[in-house]
Amino acid sequence: MSAKTLYDKLWDDHLVKQRDDGSCLIYIDRQLLHEVTSPQAFDGLKLAKRQPWRLDANIATPDHNVPTDKAERSQGIAGIKDETSRIQVQTLDDNCKEFGVVEFDIFDERQGIVHVVGPEQGLTLPGMTVVCGDSHTATHGAFACLAHGIGTSEVEHVLATQCLVQKKSKNMLVKVDGVLGEGVTAKDVVLAIIGKIGTAGGTGYAIEFGGQVFRDMSMEGRMTVCNMAIEAGARVGMVAVDEKTIAYFKDKPFAPKAEQWDAAVAYWQGLTSDADAQFDAVVELDGNAIEPQVSWGTSPEMVLPISAKLPTLDSANDAVQRSSWQRAYQYMGLTPEQAITDIKLDRVFIGSCTNSRIEDLRSAAAVIKGRKVANTVKQAMVVAGSGLVKKQAEAEGLDKIFTEAGFEWREPGCSMCLAMNADKLLSGEHCASTSNRNFEGRQGNGGRTHLVSPAMAAAAAIAGHFVDVRGF
Amino acid sequence: MQAFTVLTGLVAPLDRANVDTDQIIPKQFLKSIKRIGFGVNLFDEWRYLDEGYPNQDCSKRPINTEFVLNQARYQGAQVLLARQNFGCGSSREHAPWALDEYGFRAVIAPSFADIFFNNCFKNGLLPVVLSEEQVDILFKECEANEGYQLTVDLAKQQVIRPNGEAFSFEVDAFRRHCLLNGLDDIGLTLQAAEDIRAFEAKAKVARPWVFNALR
Ligand code: SF4
Numbered sequence: 001m002s003a004k005t006l007y008d009k010l011w012d013d014h015l016v017k018q019r020d021d022g023s024c025l026i027y028i029d030r031q032l033l034h035e036v037t038s039p040q041a042f043d044g045l046k047l048a049k050r051q052p053w054r055l056d057a058n059i060a061t062p063d064h065n066v067p068t069d070k071a072e073r074s075q076g077i078a079g080i081k082d083e084t085s086r087i088q089v090q091t092l093d094d095n096c097k098e099f100g101v102v103e104f105d106i107f108d109e110r111q112g113i114v115h116v117v118g119p120e121q122g123l124t125l126p127g128m129t130v131v132c133g134d135s136h137t138a139t140h141g142a143f144a145c146l147a148h149g150i151g152t153s154e155v156e157h158v159l160a161t162q163c164l165v166q167k168k169s170k171n172m173l174v175k176v177d178g179v180l181g182e183g184v185t186a187k188d189v190v191l192a193i194i195g196k197i198g199t200a201g202g203t204g205y206a207i208e209f210g211g212q213v214f215r216d217m218s219m220e221g222r223m224t225v226c227n228m229a230i231e232a233g234a235r236v237g238m239v240a241v242d243e244k245t246i247a248y249f250k251d252k253p254f255a256p257k258a259e260q261w262d263a264a265v266a267y268w269q270g271l272t273s274d275a276d277a278q279f280d281a282v283v284e285l286d287g288n289a290i291e292p293q294v295s296w297g298t299s300p301e302m303v304l305p306i307s308a309k310l311p312t313l314d315s316a317n318d319a320v321q322r323s324s325w326q327r328a329y330q331y332m333g334l335t336p337e338q339a340i341t342d343i344k345l346d347r348v349f350i351g352s353c354t355n356s357r358i359e360d361l362r363s364a365a366a367v368i369k370g371r372k373v374a375n376t377v378k379q380a381m382v383v384a385g386s387g388l389v390k391k392q393a394e395a396e397g398l399d400k401i402f403t404e405a406g407f408e409w410r411e412p413g414c415s416m417c418l419a420m421n422a423d424k425l426l427s428g429e430h431c432a433s434t435s436n437r438n439f440e441g442r443q444g445n446g447g448r449t450h451l452v453s454p455a456m457a458a459a460a461a462i463a464g465h466f467v468d469v470r471g472f
Numbered sequence: 473m474q475a476f477t478v479l480t481g482l483v484a485p486l487d488r489a490n491v492d493t494d495q496i497i498p499k500q501f502l503k504s505i506k507r508i509g510f511g512v513n514l515f516d517e518w519r520y521l522d523e524g525y526p527n528q529d530c531s532k533r534p535i536n537t538e539f540v541l542n543q544a545r546y547q548g549a550q551v552l553l554a555r556q557n558f559g560c561g562s563s564r565e566h567a568p569w570a571l572d573e574y575g576f577r578a579v580i581a582p583s584f585a586d587i588f589f590n591n592c593f594k595n596g597l598l599p600v601v602l603s604e605e606q607v608d609i610l611f612k613e614c615e616a617n618e619g620y621q622l623t624v625d626l627a628k629q630q631v632i633r634p635n636g637e638a639f640s641f642e643v644d645a646f647r648r649h650c651l652l653n654g655l656d657d658i659g660l661t662l663q664a665a666e667d668i669r670a671f672e673a674k675a676k677v678a679r680p681w682v683f684n685a686l687r
Contacts, residue, residue: 025667036502087503165646167644200490420499445498
């Protein structure tokens, strides 16, 4: 038998059928549902009078639209001021009740961003195929899952058939060896990768992240990296199973128990690429050389190390890039050759499925402890990824560190990552954000997003502009 | 799903790379629980000068006359010409819903983001990949000639220019078949219900923990 990559193994273990025309039916183990991309799928089922194929494969929680303000939140769905948001969250509740899907609703302490909740509960387990109507489903690849985002028609397709029609992607290995410097985090690694290969560099590929840097990384860090695989164009990002992966699931509520646990561990241990497996593309970065990163433009590939100056238009690779940069400069209100440390911030957002886990909050709190948010910063907020992350942070006293420094301590949800709820930027404002997308208008019409790690966001909040967190 | 066979239609050029789905349909419109109503908000932030909100009467909003789709010569366009990595970012299917409702039936670009590409096929919208050079030629011709039309023939897998020359494109057999016949994917997959059950029976032995009840 020829050597296989991790992706090949996951694919083969879920292949139901290859049809004559080459298209494949892939079995889906777990589907995560949230309020934005599921209503039309449930509607489709109702119209066609179909039932979910396997109810227990599905789990739902509202996240995108839920208010993060404590007063608003305490009233549950009724407290959501925006009517369209309220209807959407209510519709998820109604659909889950009607069909019998398990839901962590707005009052459940397990509620949170789907990609934080799945692993936290052991609903995502190594070797599973995991889908969700959300492109950041790649996050779950950190546990050697074959996980990717799908559209609403596919959500309906999975509900009805437990399968997806797929074509196999090519294999890409992104290898980062070496040791990260003090103050350099998983977020900086993934931003540096995107800076190198570009937002379309991974299109058509399933990426496996390999090398010492990922072996040394915590599970939280691996989730941060896989989360942004989609920003490099790849639907799927993965890290092989190791001892850390297995330890992570010990005693998680929905993880297997007793003999089932032992059988699962034996299976999980095989979820690595064979030593002589062939990849269609290999990209290498030197982990020792990665600096803290800051995105300056309107695409995640417009990213630079903190020590850099913004690029001149003449240094663009081609006419298309030049015109994208030109437009980005205009939109961002920045000029070529400006130092990144000169960019002043109006708001700071620590949260999102990229960086809202306990480790992220600890790393930001360590920078903030005993300091104050600069008085030029209008708002700094921390939004935990789930009710349980929030509870844990409070048990560790992190909320006090944040609030004493002048940060707002919010209820869990997507919040200012995409500004579907009330949390958003005003036109022209610059925001240091630990989220994953700096597209035009992403955090509010005219808003200017800079993607950074939690530690870099924390340092920027204190300084009022970007600073190198190393030695801050 | 509506079938796609042959289309001859007016072309509109959107000369930007990496157009993301946040741009195609901004998030505030994703709060709808319906599949329709997104057309008027397609490219909302580029198309209008003010900030849009759901369920608004868009006919009274200030128009950005600079934006290409607002120019008189491109009214009624059915083919959108775009640059590389079109449809990147969020998985929202609202993007193809909005393009479709606006009136586009095909999008031609040198490359598309995977999820968007896939979502198009589920909605009778044909994404066509041509080479950078070919797309460049189409951009030039389109901008130089008012009323520029292209024919997109899915059965022949060709984009035919007004001078009769054709550019061939690839499309995988299954998607082509579904689109040509307007077939419902779910119905087709359910024809393999026996295979799915057989797979599950084996998987329950190999990986029983995957099938644990959630309550
Ligand atoms: S936190 Fe942001 S990126 Fe993540 S699921 Fe929510 S909206 Fe999407």
